[in-house]
Amino acid sequence: MANGRATEKRRAILDAAIRVFARQGFHAARVSDIAREAGVAYGLVYHYFDSKEQMLNELFSERWSLLLDAIRQADAELDSPRDKLEAAAGFIIESYRHDPELMKVIIVEVTRAANTFGRTHLPEIRQAYDQIAKIVGDAQEAGEFRDDVSADFAAMLFYGAIEQLLTGWIFEVVPESDEDYERAKGLVVETICGGLEPRAAAEQLAG
Amino acid sequence: MANGRATEKRRAILDAAIRVFARQGFHAARVSDIAREAGVAYGLVYHYFDSKEQMLNELFSERWSLLLDAIRQADAELDSPRDKLEAAAGFIIESYRHDPELMKVIIVEVTRAANTFGRTHLPEIRQAYDQIAKIVGDAQEAGEFRDDVSADFAAMLFYGAIEQLLTGWIFEVVPESDEDYERAKGLVVETICGGLEPRAAAEQLAG
DNA sequence: CGCTAGATTGACTGGTCAGTCAGCCGAACG
DNA sequence: CGTTCGGCTGACTGACCAGTCAATCTAGCG
Numbered sequence: 282m283a284n285g286r287a288t289e290k291r292r293a294i295l296d297a298a299i300r301v302f303a304r305q306g307f308h309a310a311r312v313s314d315i316a317r318e319a320g321v322a323y324g325l326v327y328h329y330f331d332s333k334e335q336m337l338n339e340l341f342s343e344r345w346s347l348l349l350d351a352i353r354q355a356d357a358e359l360d361s362p363r364d365k366l367e368a369a370a371g372f373i374i375e376s377y378r379h380d381p382e383l384m385k386v387i388i389v390e391v392t393r394a395a396n397t398f399g400r401t402h403l404p405e406i407r408q409a410y411d412q413i414a415k416i417v418g419d420a421q422e423a424g425e426f427r428d429d430v431s432a433d434f435a436a437m438l439f440y441g442a443i444e445q446l447l448t449g450w451i452f453e454v455v456p457e458s459d460e461d462y463e464r465a466k467g468l469v470v471e472t473i474c475g476g477l478e479p480r481a482a483a484e485q486l487a488g
Numbered sequence: 489m490a491n492g493r494a495t496e497k498r499r500a501i502l503d504a505a506i507r508v509f510a511r512q513g514f515h516a517a518r519v520s521d522i523a524r525e526a527g528v529a530y531g532l533v534y535h536y537f538d539s540k541e542q543m544l545n546e547l548f549s550e551r552w553s554l555l556l557d558a559i560r561q562a563d564a565e566l567d568s569p570r571d572k573l574e575a576a577a578g579f580i581i582e583s584y585r586h587d588p589e590l591m592k593v594i595i596v597e598v599t600r601a602a603n604t605f606g607r608t609h610l611p612e613i614r615q616a617y618d619q620i621a622k623i624v625g626d627a628q629e630a631g632e633f634r635d636d637v638s639a640d641f642a643a644m645l646f647y648g649a650i651e652q653l654l655t656g657w658i659f660e661v662v663p664e665s666d667e668d669y670e671r672a673k674g675l676v677v678e679t680i681c682g683g684l685e686p687r688a689a690a691e692q693l694a695g
Numbered sequence: 696c697g698c699t700a701g702a703t704t705g706a707c708t709g710g711t712c713a714g715t716c717a718g719c720c721g722a723a724c725g
Numbered sequence: 726c727g728t729t730c731g732g733c734t735g736a737c738t739g740a741c742c743a744g745t746c747a748a749t750c751t752a753g754c755g
Contacts, residue, residue: 290703298532306603307493308604311741311742311743312742312743312744313743321704321705322703322704322705323704323705323744324705324706324744324745324746325702325703325704326744327743327745328701328703331744332743332744332745333744349597389601389602392603393600393601394596394600395595395596395655395658395659396659397515399659400659402629403659430679434653434672434675435678435679436675437652437653437656438649438652438653438680440652441648441649441650441651441652441653441655442645442652443648444648444652445644445645445647445648445649445651445652446641446644446645446648448602448648449644451602452602452603452606452607465641467564468637469645470640471637472642472645472680473645473679473680476683497732497733505752515703518712519712519714520713523735528733528734529733529735530714530734531714531715531716531733531735531736532733532734533714534713534714535731535733539713539714540713540714568730583722592710
């Protein structure tokens with residue numbers, strides 16, 4: 282089927298773009314590099330995409346919507362805020378484990394590049410951020426988290442911490458083991474929540 | 489004095505570069521923009537600097553060494569790990585308050601751009617990072633911080649959290665007040681330390 | 696088999712800019 | 726007043742590369 286073939290080629294180009302963007306960075310990536318990597322003529326790239334930038338946008342949005350869904354689902358299906366946050370952190374870390382090149386591109390070229398593409402995607406990025414804030418806010422109302430740290434602020438720290446963690450993996454070239462990933466999921470949440478949760482026992486006893 | 493004049497011009501170019509990099513980002517910044525902003529002929533830029541990149545490198549290193557000194561000094565002169573971390577966070581936040589454009593350039597173009605210039609400056613960036621880890625590590629040995637979270641890991645979260653905070657200020661265009669800055673200093677540390685400090689009272693009473 | 700439409704090709708163009716360079720200006724000095 | 730030298734000028738060059746386009750190919754259809 283011609284249509285199927287065409288779709289395959291389109292995908293091949295997009296996948297090649299991930300590899301090239303991850304290897305060279307968006308700016309240093311030439312469209313000709315992507316074409317070569319995909320084993321395709323230069324012009325074909327422009328048959329399927331309007332511009333180099335559009336490829337990056339598509340890669341980002343495709344993946345980011347999955348993240349938004351995952352957080353939304355975690356918020357709906359889980360009870361404790363800790364579990365929710367762990368699910369969110371877990372999804373991001375799993376995304377990296379599953380496709381480090383794509384996550385590298387997303388973080389380095391979009392999420393952490395807020396003056397170029399991040400600008401365009403700021404609304405999407407904000408959504409993830411707001412969802413975390415909502416989880417924290419709900420927990421505060423329920424008395425499960427202390428409320429002297431604003432939910433937005435807490436979300437920011439949570440998000441920044443995870444991003445820094447991935448950035449470390451991406452650039453310090455630490456060869457991460459499966460245990461590292463698993464441990465990290467728990468530790469991020471444990472470290473952050475330790476500061477967010479009221480120290481019930483101590484305060485109740487003290488007060 | 490001719491020499492003094494020359495030095496002045498050099499500084500003017502560097503300052504113009506800060507403004508232009510902050511406004512347009514390093515990649516979109518043309519050397520001609522910097523020259524115009526500095527009120528200087530195009531060629532003069534190359535009289536004082538070898539390349540556009542060198543200007544960015546110099547801006548970064550100049551400021552970053554101050555940060556390293558500040559953390560080192562805080563570690564040496566203060567006692568509690570909490571105070572040390574608060575001094576570190578405070579210095580970064582004050583740097584932003586004092587010269588937001590320069591900090592924007594440093595964070596956006598270097599610190600968070602680890603595939604381009606961050607690569608070059610990774611050793612310097614790592615030093616800051618390692619100093620935080622040392623503070624945490626010492627606190628763990630002294631029993632002031634829990635030791636089931638590795639010092640490197642904690643440093644990463646601490647650092648990522650602050651960077652995200654500044655990034656938020658930089659891009660969300662939240663008009664920050666002086667109180668915001670002051671509050672943020674305390675809250676970052678309070679939030680992170682809450683998770684790092686052993687809940688002494690509770691555990692002692694429980695155990 | 697001839698025809699059409701979409702897939703595929705890659706040479707070419709136009710615009711952009713970092714960095715160069717040949718020479719001008721003005722202050723200090725003899 | 727002439728000379729020198731560093732500061733200073735801005736037009737120019739060479740390289741690079743995103744995006745275009747006219748031409749070729751191929752699959753399927755009547």
